[in-house]
Amino acid sequence: MNIILLGPPGAGKGTQAKRLVEDRGMTQLSTGDMLREARKADTPIGRRVSDIMDRGGLVTDEIVIDLIGQKLAQGSDGGFIFDGFPRTLAQADALEDLLASTGQSLDAVIQVQVDDEALVDRIASRATCRDCGEMYHDVSKPPRQDGVCDKCGGEVNRRADDTPESLRTRLLEYYKKTAPLLGYYHVKTGLSTVDGLEPIDVVAERIDEVLGE
Numbered sequence: 001m002n003i004i005l006l007g008p009p010g011a012g013k014g015t016q017a018k019r020l021v022e023d024r025g026m027t028q029l030s031t032g033d034m035l036r037e038a039r040k041a042d043t044p045i046g047r048r049v050s051d052i053m054d055r056g057g058l059v060t061d062e063i064v065i066d067l068i069g070q071k072l073a074q075g076s077d078g079g080f081i082f083d084g085f086p087r088t089l090a091q092a093d094a095l096e097d098l099l100a101s102t103g104q105s106l107d108a109v110i111q112v113q114v115d116d117e118a119l120v121d122r123i124a125s126r127a128t129c130r131d132c133g134e135m136y137h138d139v140s141k142p143p144r145q146d147g148v149c150d151k152c153g154g155e156v157n158r159r160a161d162d163t164p165e166s167l168r169t170r171l172l173e174y175y176k177k178t179a180p181l182l183g184y185y186h187v188k189t190g191l192s193t194v195d196g197l198e199p200i201d202v203v204a205e206r207i208d209e210v211l212g213e
């Protein structure tokens, strides 16, 4: 089963994707994580994307399509969760071609819906482990020891692009380039919507209802 989690930055796509990895043995494909890894490893791609990412803009379609193509070629027994990809219509078309060329298809597209005010609050309060990607929230889920990951002991801090200016750009990019995908998938594959403002476990249940056993 291959699914897309669609929604603005801070909607909780990454949190739900990680849960699906644990519960269903699926493979999370987060282009944001892949790009952050490329930056950390200081690869040519990492250097190319670092300014645009910090400003909250989208990197070129070509770069992310290439990253996804490489991962799809490796296959996944439990299926793929696309998290933060596709973000443009060109990426959606490319994904369709990539899946078709490996004899696969999309089984569900799930919109995680959250209003803008909640996003601003969530993003201002969130922090991530730089090593394992575990996510924290200042109020609802702080690390037991300040700045230290409960899971792996790595360093927990804010993402460089979780600033008010960058968030504004990311939201504008979302409405301009990514939101049109909602209509596109509504017609193309059918679109399911879950309320991302519910507690994490409830959102997880709703997603399970969409996916079935």
Ligand code: AMP
Pocket (backbone or CB within 6 Å): 009, 031, 032, 033, 035, 052, 053, 054, 056, 057, 058, 059, 060, 061, 064, 083, 084, 085, 086, 087, 091, 161, 170
């Ligand atoms: P995310 O972790 O999904 O919020 O992504 C962080 C940043 O990586 C975004 O603000 C973009 O700069 C870049 N990025 C991630 N995925 C994509 C994508 N599919 N297309 C273009 N840029 C992306």
